[in-house]
Structure formats: C-alpha cells, structure tokens
Amino acid sequence: MIGMNLTKYQALLKTVELGSITRAAEAMGYTQSALSRAIAELEREWDLELLTRSRSGVALSSDGSVLLPAIRGLCNAAKMLEEQVAELHGMTQGTLRVGTFTSVSIHWLPGIMKVFLDRYPGIHFELVSSWEFAEIEDLIRRGEVDCGFLRVPAGEGLDTIPLRQDRLLAVLPPDHPLAHAPCYPIARFTQEPYIRISEERDMEISRIFQEEGVRPNLQYNVNDDFAILAMVEQGLGVSIMPELVLRDSNRRFSAILLDHPRFREIGLAVRSGKAPSPLTSHFLSCVQELVAQMDPDISPE
Template sequence: MAIHKYQAFVKVAEMGSITKAAEAMGYTQSAVSRMVADLEDEWNLNLLRRSRGGLALSSDGLMLLPYIKDLCSHYEALQEQANSLKGLETGFIRIGSCSSFSTQCLPSILKNFEQRYPRIVFQLQNMEYSEAEEALCAGEIDCGFISAPYSPELDVTVLLRDKMLAVLPPNHPLADAPYYPLKRFSEERIIKLTDEANNEVSKVFAQLNSMLDTPVTAYCDVNDDYSIMAMVESGLGVAVLSELVTGRMPFDIRLKELDPPQYRDVAIAVKKGRRPSPATEKFIQIVLEYFHLQ
C-alpha cells in the first residue's frame, strides 16, 4: 500500500499548507503536491480548495479526512505490531501534554523511556488539557495528559492531584500566612487565566462565587501563566495557578495553599475501543512507574 500519499494528505489538512507539510514530513514540496494529486486522480475528486486566502479542504476532502486518518492510524499500529512480533523495539508515539506537565514531569519520564527503548520515536505536542482530550477523541494523538472531567470516550488513569495555589506579590499582607482563605479573593484585584487557557482556575472562582452574595470579577484576563506571575510580582493583583504551573518559576512571588483546599486531578488517557500500540503501552508503563502506580 502507498501509505505515504494518505499520510501526506492528513499532514496537509492538519497544517493547512503543502510547504509546511513537506517540511514536517521531510519531503520536497513537489513530492507532497504529487502525492495529494495522485489521490485526487485516483478518486476523481478535488480534495483541496486553493485560493488567494490559502489552502483548505474541499467538502469531499472534509468528508474523507476522518477515514484517511483512521487508515493511517491502523497502518501505524499494524507496523508496530509486526515489529513487535519480530522482536524489534521500534515505534512512534504521539503525545499530547500541557506545557506545565511537559516542563515538570515529562523530561524525567522521557529520559527513562529513551534509556529502555532507544529506537522508539515520540512526537510531543503542547496543548491545553481540553485540547488533548479533543485530540485523543479524534485520533490525532496516541495518549495524552488531561484533567477532570473526563470524556466517556477515553480510558483514564489518574496520576496525581495537583494543588491550586494563591499567587501573591511578596509584600502582600498574607505573604507569610500558612494559607490563603478563598473568600479573601473578594477583596482583591484578580488576575485570572482565561477560561480557554485553564478551566480549573474558573472552577475555583465558580466555587468562590457560590459562597458570596456578589460574584467576584477579574481585574484582567490573561492567557499565559508566566505573564500572570510577572504581573503579580509587580503588584498588579493576585491570581490562582496550579502547583505544576508554578514549579521552577523565576519570579519573586508567594504561593499559598487555599482554604478550603482546591485541586485538579491529572490523568493519562487513551481512546477507548482500540488497544494502544505496543510503543504506547510501553510509554504508559513508564509513566505509571514514575508516579509509583505500578
């Protein structure tokens, strides 16, 4: 089977550009164009729409894309199973992870994984937890790190309970206090992560608002963790971030546990209904060992 032309079409669809798809796959632009054109000729369909605004899938291309993705995914699983039967520790894994987990946990996990299985290649895609869940359900990644609530389409193993913390400037009145009362936010200027960037922070404030007669509102919404910590350091307000996010941070800020405590559960997940590839199973095993779950 000439699987490469199907893989090329999927990559073009994902990146919206033949040039970018060619760079990602290590092919020339003309080679990728030829592969997509071969598919169009084979089926007598136009899969792409080309205009001054760029490249997009045609209606036929949109309809066929899920089936072609599924074909590529099954082909990769077939190759890995065949390699496994031959005793070869080869394979390819697509991992979805948010930047905080990638920074705090994944380097040690991947180092251990590489030492055991040096011939397995991985692709790490940084994305928010909700984006990782969507990518898993769509079959765009093989495993991902997500937070609750979890989709019923996924098999989930909880790895850790990540504390949500109050982030305070160094001269804050509660900078030396043992904890930060949740209701105290009603007296503060709040710098808040946008809902799209982190829905766990929104849950904290939703619980706070359920305790108050007048809901609190944010002084400003920001979609970047480091920008928030820099603003807090400058005394512009206070914030809520997770313990994972605030690890290894270069800012002069104070971190306080909330009262009552607030958490988010972080899990590793795969899509239900299909056994993960041997390489993905090996990776999950390393992850569980890292968190002492196996």
C-alpha cells in the first residue's frame, strides 16, 4: 500500500510546498485533474480531510498537519533507498534537491549542474529558490532539500561547508566623484541617499553600520537587487551589495571596496546528525571543486 501511495504522498507534499494544486501539477509533470484526483483518493482511503481548499489556494488541514512529518519522512526514506540503488548501479539515476538563492542560481549553479550531469547523466535536479537564507535553512532541517547554498555561519541543526568569501562593495552611480577611487568611506553613507534592500535580507549590511556606529541616510527600501542597480544607475543613491549579485550586470555602475573591507561567506549546508546520501556527497564534492576554480572578480561598466 505504501509503495502504491508514494506518488500520492509526493503530490501532497508538493501541493503544500507550492500552495496550489495547479502549480504542483506543473512542477511534477501531471495534469491538474490527475493530481487533484490523487490527493482526493488519499483522503478517501484515510477518511480524512488533508487539505482545506479556498479561492486563494490550498493549505494543510489540522489532520494534514499532524500527518505531514510522517509523510515527509516516508518520502525522504524512499528517496534515500532510490539513491542507494543508484549508487550500486554507478549513480545512473536519482533526484537531487538543492536549496538556493538568486545570485548562486544565476552565476554558479548552471555551470555546476552541467559538469555534474556530464559525470552522472541520469540524475535529475530539483531546485528550490528563496530570497531568505533562514528559509533555506528550514528547508534543509525539514528534509525538503538534500543540501542548500546559504550564508555561513548558519543556524543550529546544520553542517556547513564554507565555499567562498563574497565581498560586500559600495555601489555608486557611474559618474559619482568616487567612482574610480580605491575605496568608499563607510562614514559617507550618512551623507548620501542610501538605497537598502529589504530589512529581512540585509542583516549582514545592517551589521556593518551597527559595528561602525554609522546611521545611513536611508532614502529607499527596495525588495529587489536588480531594482537597486537600476536606481543607482540613474543617480538616485548609493548602496552596498554582494559582489556575486553584481556579476555580469548590464547596468552602468561603479563597485568599489569599503574603506573597512567586509565580506559574506557563502557555503553549502546539509542536515546535522545524518550522513548525506551518496548522491548528495558526490554533489558536495563537485561543488567544492568547481567553486574553487571560479573567477571571483566582477566587471562593472
């Protein structure tokens, strides 16, 4: 019965993750009616309502919330079994779930995936993106992804591998008086219009100002890195951004070091207390190898 229902369990998990049967069906390659029918069959078999449905989407019912950890554990165990079988066949099949954030998704992952798939062509990637590192941490702890890129140090319950120091740079309009200077004085942020990424995402940058005893001349709160670059290009203000975000941008700006250089550490994390699967272990090694070979420099216009 469990084997017959595994697809139904996976359908339920994906629906809960995305908050929509339609989006879950698209992600899993099913029709909306087929996925809806699978979940309805599961509810009939158990004589329980697992989801509450409304015009705004779907959410777990109270009964579904009780069963969710066991369902997730069962699906994770099935995936582990699949990977162990794949290992015996020379890593010819399996699914790797990776948590990631935008700049890594754009600048690192495509190349990493290509090399990994050249080595193990039967592997399927499932990428789960988030703007917030805390959300990626939670995904790893809950077993919803096998590993995840995030900022280190990370929270409890995770084992991390440091990968690269990503410089935090002053981002200035191209005609700014200090556009070609060797560095930008942090104290000067009190004078110029400052554009800040949303508070939930700028913990590292807020820490810089706290430690320096500087209160920036905050003019704009923005929730998108690329919007900040567009605003800086138009001379609306200055900002601080990670170097990886700035790579290959088609915007015109100057990016220079802070007078007291600062970094964020990007790493890769897995859940503590449990050995990574063979597939995940191969991926961790591949990432470490390839990131070490990457060129860290950017070339702003």
